[in-house]
Amino acid sequence: MGWLTDWRRRRVLAKHRIEDALWDDATRGLEFIRRLPSPDREKLKRLVVLFLAEKQFAAAHGLEITDRMRLSIAAQACLPILELGLDWYAGWSGVVVYPGDFRVRRTEVDEHGVVHEWDDELAGEAMPGGPVVLSWDAAAHDAAMNVVIHEFAHKLDMLGGVADGLPPLHPGMERRAWHAAFEEAYRGFRDAVERGKDTWLDPYAAEHPSEFFAVISEAFFEEPREVRRRYPDVYDQLRLFYRQDPALRERS
Ligand SMILES: [Zn+2]
Numbered sequence: 001m002g003w004l005t006d007w008r009r010r011r012v013l014a015k016h017r018i019e020d021a022l023w024d025d026a027t028r029g030l031e032f033i034r035r036l037p038s039p040d041r042e043k044l045k046r047l048v049v050l051f052l053a054e055k056q057f058a059a060a061h062g063l064e065i066t067d068r069m070r071l072s073i074a075a076q077a078c079l080p081i082l083e084l085g086l087d088w089y090a091g092w093s094g095v096v097v098y099p100g101d102f103r104v105r106r107t108e109v110d111e112h113g114v115v116h117e118w119d120d121e122l123a124g125e126a127m128p129g130g131p132v133v134l135s136w137d138a139a140a141h142d143a144a145m146n147v148v149i150h151e152f153a154h155k156l157d158m159l160g161g162v163a164d165g166l167p168p169l170h171p172g173m174e175r176r177a178w179h180a181a182f183e184e185a186y187r188g189f190r191d192a193v194e195r196g197k198d199t200w201l202d203p204y205a206a207e208h209p210s211e212f213f214a215v216i217s218e219a220f221f222e223e224p225r226e227v228r229r230r231y232p233d234v235y236d237q238l239r240l241f242y243r244q245d246p247a248l249r250e251r252s
Pocket of ligand 1: 150154210211214
């Protein structure tokens with residue numbers, strides 16, 4: 001991003017740090033963050049300081065957003081980019097937080113030129129080139145999903161231009177290996193959902209390859225050993241992409 005950004009970031013880091021008590025409070029209940037070895041935790045805290053300096057939080061629908069909320073969201077948002085860096089979230093700056101799930105109006109024109117409109121109730125949304133929108137209620141209380149990691153995984157996916165489940169791969173990673181791992185996993189998962197089977201991952205992952213990537217990214221950080229056991233090839237690709245091996249941190 002250039003020397004100016006580097007210089008600004010060094011200044012921000014020289015002037016700001018996160019109080020331990022606030023960090024502990026904000027990450028209470030986030031076991032996947034609390035189990036980080038201390039050098040990684042310190043690195044995450046520095047990234048969070050930069051994230052809070054460079055991203056603008058906006059509260060919607062009368063929510064009063066506290067430092068603890070901001071910090072909790074930032075810590076979870078920064079975990080996926082711990083080894084990638086904040087530039088992976090470049091090009092947009094807003095994080096909008098609603099108190100609960102929010103409604104968005106959808107419009108679609110079908111092949112006959114008929115306009116369809118409907119309302120969607122969402123816990124989170126990531127807009128290409130725009131903000132990440134989150135429900136605080138879902139972020140804080142929904143044990144079935146991690147909406148923060150989910151939406152920020154979409155942001156990484158969108159860096160490739162479209163949300164298609166294929167983020168920009170690093171040099172040395174093979175697109176073919178990525179596709180082979182994800183297509184097999186996604187197809188098998190979709191079959192299981194279509195046959196009405198109980199699935200370990202949220203069935204929502206069967207909606208689209210980009211949703212599968214976002215949902216399995218949540219699991220990769222929260223329950224990495226289970227991902228490694230069930231989807232070893234996908235785990236390997238995620239390990240190479242995120243440049244982290246979270247299964248090594250998880251206590252058995
Ligand atoms: Zn999604």
